[in-house]
Amino acid sequence: MANNTTHTIEYKTLSIVLLVLMFLTFVTIEITSFHLGALTVTAALLIAGVKATIVMYHFMHLKYESLLLRILVAMVFVLFILIVVITFIDYAFR
Amino acid sequence: MSNSTEKIEYVSYLDHKGKYKGLMAWIMATDHKKIGLLYMYSIMTFFFIGVILGLMMKVELLAPGETIMKAQTYNGVFTLHGILMIFMVVIPGLSATFGNFFLPILIGAKDVSFPKLNRFSWWIFIVGSIMAVASQLLKDGPPDSGWTFYAPYSTTTGTNVIMATAAAFVLGFSSILTGLNFIVTVHQMRAPGMRFFNMPLFPWSLYATAWIQLLATPVIGITLLMLIAERLFNIGFFDPNLGGDPLLFQHLFWIYSHPAVYVMMLPAMGVITEIIPTFCQRQIYGYKAVAISSLAIAGVGFLVWGHHMYTSGMSDEARWFFSLLTFIVAVPSAIKVFNWITTMYKGSIDVKPPFLYALTFIFLFIIGGTTGLLLGAVATNVQVHDTAFVVAHFHYIIFGGMGFAFFAAIHYWLPKMYGRMYNFKIANIALVINFIGFNLLYFPQFIIGIQGMPRRYFDYPAQFQPAQVLSSIGGFILVIGLILMVYNLVKGARSGEIAPENPWNGSTLEWTLPATPSLENFDEEPIIKENPYDYK
Ligand code: HEM
Numbered sequence: 001m002a003n004n005t006t007h008t009i010e011y012k013t014l015s016i017v018l019l020v021l022m023f024l025t026f027v028t029i030e031i032t033s034f035h036l037g038a039l040t041v042t043a044a045l046l047i048a049g050v051k052a053t054i055v056m057y058h059f060m061h062l063k064y065e066s067l068l069l070r071i072l073v074a075m076v077f078v079l080f081i082l083i084v085v086i087t088f089i090d091y092a093f094r
Numbered sequence: 095m096s097n098s099t100e101k102i103e104y105v106s107y108l109d110h111k112g113k114y115k116g117l118m119a120w121i122m123a124t125d126h127k128k129i130g131l132l133y134m135y136s137i138m139t140f141f142f143i144g145v146i147l148g149l150m151m152k153v154e155l156l157a158p159g160e161t162i163m164k165a166q167t168y169n170g171v172f173t174l175h176g177i178l179m180i181f182m183v184v185i186p187g188l189s190a191t192f193g194n195f196f197l198p199i200l201i202g203a204k205d206v207s208f209p210k211l212n213r214f215s216w217w218i219f220i221v222g223s224i225m226a227v228a229s230q231l232l233k234d235g236p237p238d239s240g241w242t243f244y245a246p247y248s249t250t251t252g253t254n255v256i257m258a259t260a261a262a263f264v265l266g267f268s269s270i271l272t273g274l275n276f277i278v279t280v281h282q283m284r285a286p287g288m289r290f291f292n293m294p295l296f297p298w299s300l301y302a303t304a305w306i307q308l309l310a311t312p313v314i315g316i317t318l319l320m321l322i323a324e325r326l327f328n329i330g331f332f333d334p335n336l337g338g339d340p341l342l343f344q345h346l347f348w349i350y351s352h353p354a355v356y357v358m359m360l361p362a363m364g365v366i367t368e369i370i371p372t373f374c375q376r377q378i379y380g381y382k383a384v385a386i387s388s389l390a391i392a393g394v395g396f397l398v399w400g401h402h403m404y405t406s407g408m409s410d411e412a413r414w415f416f417s418l419l420t421f422i423v424a425v426p427s428a429i430k431v432f433n434w435i436t437t438m439y440k441g442s443i444d445v446k447p448p449f450l451y452a453l454t455f456i457f458l459f460i461i462g463g464t465t466g467l468l469l470g471a472v473a474t475n476v477q478v479h480d481t482a483f484v485v486a487h488f489h490y491i492i493f494g495g496m497g498f499a500f501f502a503a504i505h506y507w508l509p510k511m512y513g514r515m516y517n518f519k520i521a522n523i524a525l526v527i528n529f530i531g532f533n534l535l536y537f538p539q540f541i542i543g544i545q546g547m548p549r550r551y552f553d554y555p556a557q558f559q560p561a562q563v564l565s566s567i568g569g570f571i572l573v574i575g576l577i578l579m580v581y582n583l584v585k586g587a588r589s590g591e592i593a594p595e596n597p598w599n600g601s602t603l604e605w606t607l608p609a610t611p612s613l614e615n616f617d618e619e620p621i622i623k624e625n626p627y628d629y630k
């Protein structure tokens with residue numbers, strides 16, 4: 001649990017991450033023109049999820065953390081997905 | 095027992111001199127033990143205000159029709175009672191009081207990871223509480239939506255709902271920060287040699303609870319903000335007239351509030367898990383099962399919220415699915431109960447007040463839990479939803495469970511918190527009065543609930559009067575017991591006999607410390623046992 005070490009990430013990596021994030025933001029907007037119906041929400045959430053993962057992994061240094069911590073964060077995502085899916089068991093069948 | 099006199103310049107945390115004096119020394123304290131006490135004093139204060147409100151309702155219900163208050167007043171009273179008891183008493187209850195005091199000690203740490211954040215959590219807890227009280231006094235009148243703030247009523251009623259929801263929002267932050275602090279503390283602050291699987295079980299339960307606090311509380315925060323936005327700017331989230339969906343509110347509300355019942359219960363179960371082995375002088379049965387069941391409860395507990403909505407018009411598919419999940423979450427709770435009872439088997443049981451309170455907890459929790467199954471099954475739920483049956487159920491769980499676990503915890507740890515002991519005889523008498531009062535107060539509500547007495551009504555048909563009167567009498571008996579209990583505890587803490595370091599012969603780390611710990615708990619590196627409960 002040596003958390004006092006500093007990690008420097010190269011500018012190149014950071015710039016690529018930034019570009020990917022901007023691209024995904026663009027996709028989020030563009031995807032609305034496809035009329036996916038009920039899947040619009042799914043698409044938006046998926047893209048947002050990917051973006052959040054990238055931010056946590058690179059910017060929030062999750063990639064330097066222990067496996068345990070990464071599993072815990074992954075579990076939070078699983079939980080979030082379950083909650084959304086279960087909520088939609090109501091909305092989809094009402 | 096080792097003698098503490100050879101320790102170098104030991105100063106009890108209560109006598110420690112810091113930068114500030116008097117009241118400021120408390121308000122500015124960052125010592126997790128003092129913050130724990132601050133929470134305890136504030137929570138007990140709110141608890142007694144809540145109790146008075148409860149008694150007012152019981153007096154109103156002594157006879158059909160108006161007795162001491164108008165219907166609208168009654169609505170305000172049960173709303174405030176609910177907000178106080180849920181958000182200001184039981185949710186912070188055990189984790190903020192005994193979690194703060196004992197989590198660091200039990201894992202061999204000097205403090206929590208972020209002591210100043212911890213102090214900040216208490217401050218905003220107080221700010222939120224003041225806001226909740228203010229919602230009663232502002233000009234539009236006390237909120238009357240119930241603590242559940244169901245839309246669209248809450249978005250349209252003229253009362254001070256905004257202030258009350260804002261209060262709950264602020265209180266939520268306090269809860270999130272405490273949760274965050276505890277998670278980091280458990281990950282980072284364990285003494286060398288303390289692994290996850292030789293950590294005592296109260297820390298385990300606090301750890302599981304902390305995850306719920308961290309992940310679920312933001313949901314209620316956002317929901318309440320949406321509610322405020324709807325009221326202020328007419329944004330149609332929930333009100334059908336504005337194009338919203340009232341069920342969305344119920345979903346969001348219970349996505350938080352069901353996990354929140356485990357924020358109350360898990361630490362309570364953790365306390366009981368500490369007390370039973372000590373007073374049976376016996377290794378806890380199934381250590382790993384108890385530890386993992388805390389995580390299982392926290393995890394599955396996130397997925398059952400819809401059992402509050404069976405009659406709301408939710409889809410049938412969702413209804414049976416939530417019913418299934420609800421039955422699954424009962425399993426890990428039952429595991430704990432079986433393990434407590436098995437721990438007692440062949441133990442050398444020492445019947446002292448903390449143990450008796452723990453037994454009372456188990457008894458009441460079983461009644462609450464099994465009636466929960468009745469509510470979890472759709473077919474029976476639709477019969478009793480929103481009746482006094484539900485009121486009885488959740489009081490058995492929350493008050494009978496969490497409340498009595500809180501009392502058990504005070505009786506167990508008071509000698510470590512104040513270095514003094516209370517009177518056992520009075521403690522036992524108070525417990526008997528509490529037990530009788532409690533059951534008389536709530537059990538009749540199961541019966542009239544099944545017969546159709548709705549909850550949150552200030553009036554009722556004459557047929558319910560005998561049960562209502564019994565219940566009200568129970569309420570008064572309970573209050574007498576509570577006052578006696580608190581009197582005994584306060585007297586013990588102030589002027590009781592000086593307590594030994596380890597009055598109960600406990601095996602966990604807190605009992606290795608002097609009767610009141612020093613500021614940094616461990617003046618020497620603690621010795622961590624491979625098995626925290628190594629009784630014979
Ligand atoms: C473990 C601690 C528990 C706590 C603190 C707790 C607390 C509560 C509370 C506060 C309510 C009332 C909510 C309201 O105002 O409408 C409630 C209702 C309910 N509880 Fe529990 N409960 C617990 C355990 C259980 C268990 C074990 C089950 C089932 C296995 C269960 C099933 C239900 C159901 C189905 C309702 C909704 C009843 C209705 O409104 O129709 N509860 N509970």
Ligand SMILES: [Cu+2]
Binds near residue numbers: 398399
């Ligand atoms: Cu629930």
